[in-house]
Amino acid sequence: MSAEPRSLTYREGLNAAMAEELRRDETVLLLGEDIADPFGGSYKTTRGLSDEFGAERVRNTPISEEAIVGAALGCALTGLRPVAEVMYVDFMTLCMDMVVNQAAQIRYMSGGQVRVPMVVRTQGGAGRSSAAQHAKSLEAWFCHVPGLKVVMPSTPRDALGLLKASIRDDNPVIFLEHKLLLLDPYAETVPDGDHVVPLGVADVKRMGTDVTVIATSRMVRLALAVADELAESGVSVEVVDPRTLVPLDEEAILASVRKTNRAVVVHEGFERNGFGAEVAALIGNRAFDDLDAPVERVAGANAPIPFSPVLENAVIPNEARIRAGIEKVLGGL
Amino acid sequence: MSAEPRSLTYREGLNAAMAEELRRDETVLLLGEDIADPFGGSYKTTRGLSDEFGAERVRNTPISEEAIVGAALGCALTGLRPVAEVMYVDFMTLCMDMVVNQAAQIRYMSGGQVRVPMVVRTQGGAGRSSAAQHAKSLEAWFCHVPGLKVVMPSTPRDALGLLKASIRDDNPVIFLEHKLLLLDPYAETVPDGDHVVPLGVADVKRMGTDVTVIATSRMVRLALAVADELAESGVSVEVVDPRTLVPLDEEAILASVRKTNRAVVVHEGFERNGFGAEVAALIGNRAFDDLDAPVERVAGANAPIPFSPVLENAVIPNEARIRAGIEKVLGGL
Amino acid sequence: MRPDPASLGLPPADLLHMHRKMWAIRAFEERAIELFTAGELPGFLHSQIGQEATCVGTCAALDPEDWITSTHRGHGDIIAKGGRLDRMMAELYGRETGYCRGKGGSMHLFDFGLGILGANGIVGAGLPIAVGAALSARLRGTAQVSVSFFGDGASNEGAFHEALNLASTWQLPVVFVCQNNEYAESTPRRVQQAIADIATRGAAYGVPGVVVDGMDVLAVREVVSAAVERGRDGGGPTLVEAKTYRFYGHYVGDPGVYRPSEEVEAWKQRDPIRLFEARLAEAGVLGREEADQVEAEVRQEVDDAVEFARASPEPDPASAFEDVYA
Amino acid sequence: MRPDPASLGLPPADLLHMHRKMWAIRAFEERAIELFTAGELPGFLHSQIGQEATCVGTCAALDPEDWITSTHRGHGDIIAKGGRLDRMMAELYGRETGYCRGKGGSMHLFDFGLGILGANGIVGAGLPIAVGAALSARLRGTAQVSVSFFGDGASNEGAFHEALNLASTWQLPVVFVCQNNEYAESTPRRVQQAIADIATRGAAYGVPGVVVDGMDVLAVREVVSAAVERGRDGGGPTLVEAKTYRFYGHYVGDPGVYRPSEEVEAWKQRDPIRLFEARLAEAGVLGREEADQVEAEVRQEVDDAVEFARASPEPDPASAFEDVYA
């Protein structure tokens, strides 16, 4: 492992995480559709890995999402640490039995006999006119399922460190990337050596005092931009990135809200019964007396994702809507 | 159709709804595993229907959940009104693509070209030691998906009227029954003639002034029992049954909470990111100033459903837990 | 041998119609690639160039009331079934006048009036839907059949299996047309399945499986016609495997490094339009000049479609919230 | 003909072991039915009585390190693979000493130490998991094979298709053992599929498909042994269809009105234990008295298991919240 300071994009962070874990632990393997070289994955996240680690450990599969995740599970139950890739989170609809009835529950159903160390990597999110079957953000479903951990990195550093932690975790982890972040050329320096970000620890991406914004994945970036903007008008926004939605660092969220007394939850998934509902319910229950205004949600509209950029832009949160949400909880600036 | 007053159980209500709609509208058909006579469905809900309407309109299928729902969708797109049965809600994991990427979105993706009049009936819920793969309550997933309507009847009358409305609806409806209600011998009189309960209208199952309990499906029965009990100690509980989770009668819920100033949401699905999160978020946002106490959730534990009755009883809400939730929002009685 | 227009077994008008449709697909796809490459079209684009004979040969065997379900690579199927170039192109532009008012895009083209039950972004999802449509024909007592187009890669999805099994159990009028272009994205078929012919999968359901040269539009038409007839006569479904090839990358922009260039070149030698034109010329149905004339006309139609699309308004952002429920 | 213990092709000890296992299954299931009917056991119960030869014949071909995945109707498979009667019975009672501490029940029995990767409440779900285990054997360089038991009904699930295709593409050591009892719940096979033999589905994946008499434990053992050997030698998966029958309803309590009683009776004439005992007697391996002795011993073991279960504590309610995460 390199000890040089490295500057990585989000995609490179993920790639490095897998390379490092494949190198470190011979029980790690990757499987998924079109992940092998020379193609290297539909978002090129696994590029170079089958060349380096061979086609046995980095395996292209048929288009069989249920068998991919089922095979990963069979591996996980018998001594390996598989990392399955499901190309789009929308395709998780094809393997929900394996994820939910099987992987998430086998430890429990067997009375704790077994560990289930597996990761399902997938990517979601809109912003590329990918339309209704290639652009959802279904984290809320996975958060609802006991036995799953749910991870959503927003930065290259977190992408690297959280994926490494996920691969080392002994539970099924749903690892949700964002397609626009995968394409983002933004790079940042990552710590030397073995950079692991523990699951279950939120990160305050920006400190502030007037309002707490809890944001996930790409929405963290947008929230930070809005925070910069508002700083100019003297509003101090704290941006909390849970990073792992399950286990959720409730205390970090509550601590921030108890300080700012106002909260906005921002995510890209559909609003109704989305992740924001859980966070709003949590805050409303546990920080009831601390709240000076209702918790606002800024989320994906309750509509499928349309194709046209004009329409797509109307249904996913953007900076203007985030700003409006913040202004609303601040009582209108 | 009979004009005699009828007394029906929950299961009989559902059966009558299907029989009446099959009789009224020749475009209605049923398909599912083991729904035909003499078996009549694993919970006997469709008993007698293939005998009366024939094996063409009441069709047994192979064990192919994805094809069942896909075929139903193909029917719905071409002039029929299919009612598909998926034997357990846990098996919906096997047809989520058809439900979510296809049925829920086709109208939207096609720019409104088509109507998708189909119902997927399924049943969920614990209480019979059916264990982790036969006892979930996954309504929260469906509520999250734009384009779906979500219906959960709690009484025989509603079962009858809501299923008829669902069959007549021009959208895909996920119709969620509860296995204990299906087995419940309790019968009630249903109105004469064509009893249709419109989707999107909550029912105040009991009026009260001190606290609002929003409960779904079997939890309505438990909530009513607790309300009776508490009435004796002078506490007046209002029980609101949304009946349809999507569209949700938000105004009915808010009106009740604005009156009582306290709310408890009770459902059987897993608590985290469950339906209660949405309701709590809604109330916290829209009735912020009316709330005298944090909204409490009494819901399924964040654990798979265990087999042993002792354990199962520990994870699903019961009267004691509902009562405790109410007492908590009342500030401890 | 003297040219004999009857030698191809179809009325010249039908042959010319098929020829024109093949060109319409080619011209539409070429233009779409250009426009996409120039940044005019949002989203992804999958071209059916090379596969025209499978689209046109199949749809030539269908009546207007019959249905198709298509795929992510569906422009050709849809044009062959009668899809309007202008509304398709406008949809690719995401405009209000597009088939889906800008909500669907390339992978979600529908025209229910023409029996086009949809392109589909989910590999394999069209098959069960086509089965349902066929069931509907049975129950409503119509003579309609449905065709489900799908790729070689899709034949490995669970939906393929469940759909074929259901259609055969119920003996429904469905023709499953596999456009086997030997790759699923970057993955060659041998890395996805261990069989020589996908058609052999028919036997798993008691369904006839037929291999046909997917570069020969007349052969495709003949095989599908027989299958359609069987279906209409209550003989149940058929699995047709049309061996074909996509001449370009998986999506526009895919350099296709995973395919040997000799392989690509060899297939291009069997361009289905050129092959068909040679047959038409031989039979005296259509000469070179007339063929060029068809190409020119069709390219003009595509130009008009582009003009139509460009001149069309963007959808109103508020319409994003419409059509969620009926 | 003089009895010849060698005539059955297996050492007598192996034969006796198989015989005892078959009785263990029969006795366990009979007792479980009794207890369930008496209201002592919660949940559902699916009995494997009638199918014992498929369970025992298959597992007799396996090494302890090999794996199985089983089904909702899995007691027999699990006993055959070495599952302990006491811990199974305690699990059926939902007790703390059960295999799963009361969390799993009849449909979720596991013993990872014995290679039992689980019964399963989801029809078809065991197949992909078995494929994964076989992949794991390959990658870890062990000689393990995995067996996936499943029913005729399961052969219509998408998971069947994807699993067979993946196993064959990767040439993994999996034996897919279909316990074809001709019904899926109430639905006869002809209403679920239009083929005579499920084994023909192997050809769809380039996988050998073998039909075997599922009432003949030696035949099952032989066929599965060959398949296991092929798998261990890198020859890839095999699909075995064992034709069998469940002598009771789909679940305990199901009156089974959908099956003609003559059919049930005819199958019962081919009771796999009686058939095997006749062979054993003929070969001079085991006489009637000895057989009865085995039955008695095994019934005692089951009684002991019931005693163990009854004497075991209920789980602590607080344990319901344990084991969700590692």
Ligand SMILES: Cc1ncc(C[n+]2csc(CCOP(=O)(O)OP(=O)(O)O)c2C)c(N)n1
């Ligand atoms: C369920 C699902 N899995 C994966 C994908 C991603 N994907 C899109 S096209 C494609 C390859 C399809 O191959 P094939 O069926 O042969 O069709 P072709 O592209 O060759 O026309 C894949 C994997 C998808 N859209 N849907």
Ligand SMILES: Cc1ncc(C[n+]2csc(CCOP(=O)(O)OP(=O)(O)O)c2C)c(N)n1
């Ligand atoms: C995915 C799924 N669908 C439906 C069921 C309900 N179910 C339980 S057993 C069964 C029949 C299974 O038939 P088969 O595979 O032949 O096994 P058998 O019961 O005959 O042993 C059905 C439909 C289920 N458990 N899982």
Ligand SMILES: [Mg+2]
């Ligand atoms: Mg292909």
Ligand SMILES: [Mg+2]
């Ligand atoms: Mg069976």
